[in-house]
Amino acid sequence: MTGSLPRVAILISGTGSNMCSIIDTAQEQSWPLSCVLVLSDRPEAPGLHRATERGIATRTVHYRDYRGRRTDFDSKLLEVLQEMDVDWVVLAGFMRILGRGFVESFPNRILNIHPSLLPKYPGLDTFKRALEAGDTVAGCTVHLVNEAVDAGPVLGQAEVPVLHGDTEDTLRARVLEQEHILYPAMVKRAVCGDFEGR
Ligand code: GRF
Numbered sequence: 001m002t003g004s005l006p007r008v009a010i011l012i013s014g015t016g017s018n019m020c021s022i023i024d025t026a027q028e029q030s031w032p033l034s035c036v037l038v039l040s041d042r043p044e045a046p047g048l049h050r051a052t053e054r055g056i057a058t059r060t061v062h063y064r065d066y067r068g069r070r071t072d073f074d075s076k077l078l079e080v081l082q083e084m085d086v087d088w089v090v091l092a093g094f095m096r097i098l099g100r101g102f103v104e105s106f107p108n109r110i111l112n113i114h115p116s117l118l119p120k121y122p123g124l125d126t127f128k129r130a131l132e133a134g135d136t137v138a139g140c141t142v143h144l145v146n147e148a149v150d151a152g153p154v155l156g157q158a159e160v161p162v163l164h165g166d167t168e169d170t171l172r173a174r175v176l177e178q179e180h181i182l183y184p185a186m187v188k189r190a191v192c193g194d195f196e197g198r
Contacts, residue, residue, distance in 0.1 A: 006191050009037040009086040011077075011094040016047020017176065018092035018113055018183050023054050025184035033191050037084045039077070041096050057084070063096060074102040088191050091145065092183070100147050110145035111190060113183050115175050117141060117157055122150035127168040127175070138162050138171055140179045142186040155190060158182040 010019045016038070023035050038051035041063040048058045059080050066073035073096070081089065091112040103110060116126035118141040130138045139159040144152040158178035162171060 005032055005034040006087045007034050007036045007085055008088045008090055008187070008191060009039055009081055009084065010035065010051075010090045010092050011039050011041075012045055012047040012092050013041050013095040014045055014047060014093050016045065016050050016092065018179055019047050019090075020050050020054070021180035022090065022092065022184045022187050023051070023056060026188070027054075029188075031188055031192055033088075033187075036086065037081070039080060041073075041094065047093075070097075070099060071101065074099045078102055078105055089145075090187055097149055098145065103145060103147055108144055111155070111187060112143055112145050112150070112152070113179055114141045114143065114150050115172070115179070117159065118143060118150055118154060127171045130162065131166060131168065131171065136162050138175055140175050140182060142183055144190075155186045156182055 010022060012019050019038060026033060026035060035056055037059060038048065038056050039059045039061065040048050041061060043060045043062060048060070051058050061073065061076050061080060063073060066076070087109060089106050089110040091110065098110070114122070116122070116130065117137070117139045121129045127138070137159050139157055141157045142155045143150070144155065146152040158181065160174045160178055
């Protein structure tokens with residue numbers, strides 16, 4: 001990476017609001033990194049259009065073409081990222097679990113955001129679980145990705161209160177607002193700073 005800007009790919013499956021917040025903040029603040037690719041595992045992901053609007057190259061590796069062949073899916077992802085000479089992988093609502101081979105190809109260079117205060121509630125339905133447990137605080141976590149699901153070293157967290165009468169949707173919206181602040185800050189720190197996965 002010496003002499004050139006670190007090259008970042010953002011992987012999405014859906015809306016891509018975190019992807020947009022990262023790209024927009026990086027551009028507004030002229031971060032020393034280059035967002036070279038937005039990659040989706042589904043062609044209908046609305047985030048693909050939002051990336052194109054921002055002038056970022058997009059690719060789709062459709063998960064349906066790789067049913068029951070997870071390793072082949074990972075290999076294709078890897079091939080696309082290597083073609084683009086990607087240094088860092090930012091998972092932003094990417095709904096696939098990446099295998100060992102993929103993770104080892106980017107050691108301490110894959111970030112993820114998860115909508116809970118890990119280690120609480122890894123996996124799905126985090127808001128439902130927080131509400132059912134009667135939690136008074138919820139939030140989001142940015143972490144490095146290793147082979148275990150939602151369990152890599154934590155880089156940062158943001159908390160929000162759980163309010164009386166909250167539904168999954170109201171809580172999700174409150175957490176998402178914090179994700180859009182936390183994730184760009186953590187990407188900047190990891191990719192542009194001296195952070196090496198401690
Ligand atoms: C966010 O809630 C994030 O925490 C989770 O997936 C969602 C992605 O939302 N991993 P968006 O596509 O960034 O809008």
